Amino acid sequence: MATPEAIRPRQAQDPTRPLQLLFGSKPPKARTAFELHELIEKGFPSETVIALVQSVGLLKDRQVFAKVIGMSERTFQRRIKHPEPLSAEQSSRAWCFAEVLSKAEEVLGDRQEAAKWMVTPAMGLEGHAPIDLLTTQVGFELVEDFLTRLQYGVYS
Numbered sequence: 001m002a003t004p005e006a007i008r009p010r011q012a013q014d015p016t017r018p019l020q021l022l023f024g025s026k027p028p029k030a031r032t033a034f035e036l037h038e039l040i041e042k043g044f045p046s047e048t049v050i051a052l053v054q055s056v057g058l059l060k061d062r063q064v065f066a067k068v069i070g071m072s073e074r075t076f077q078r079r080i081k082h083p084e085p086l087s088a089e090q091s092s093r094a095w096c097f098a099e100v101l102s103k104a105e106e107v108l109g110d111r112q113e114a115a116k117w118m119v120t121p122a123m124g125l126e127g128h129a130p131i132d133l134l135t136t137q138v139g140f141e142l143v144e145d146f147l148t149r150l151q152y153g154v155y156s
Contacts, residue, residue: 017106018098023048040092043085049094050080056101056115064119068097068134096140100130103144107151122146 015036019027022044030036053065066073069090086094104114118131124146125133133139 017102018095021052021098021102022094024051036095040095041088042091043087044091044094045083046079046086047083049086049091050076052094052098052101056111064131068131069093070135093134096137097134100134100140100143100147103147103151104130107147124149 015030016027019030028039030039049069050065053068065071066076069086070093071079071086071090085091101111101114101118104117105111108114108117119129121127121129125142130143130146133143
């Protein structure tokens with residue numbers, strides 16, 4: 001009996017590139033999904049996540065940051081002045097964002113193209129911009145699946 005698509009475990013990509021996006025040239029080591037889980041549970045430093053989002057030219061809008069990470073604009077302002085770790089939920093959302101951005105860079109060639117793609121409505125996502133779907137786990141999976149289809153030239 002075939003496993004329904006909704007409960008089939010997805011294959012995780014190599015965490016190296018998303019960790020580099022989040023932490024720069026000296027990312028923490030996470031060789032297994034359990035180690036990555038522990039990093040997320042501890043909470044990513046807010047300043048590294050803010051720096052990542054601000055490094056993506058088309059995503060500098062604070063409302064995008066609040067939407068993707070799940071943080072109000074007021075809290076965002078406080079975190080700039082007084083950095084503290086993100087919650088596990090916010091870190092998990094930041095991880096999803098970094099994973100998608102990393103994969104989009106790989107598929108599309110560079111960060112500028114990936115950023116442009118993330119804010120552009122896509123027919124393969126029923127007219128939604130990928131960035132708008134990253135607010136839920138299901139949306140994240142839709143975006144990841146669409147990127148995989150783009151990577152392999154399957155558009156239906």
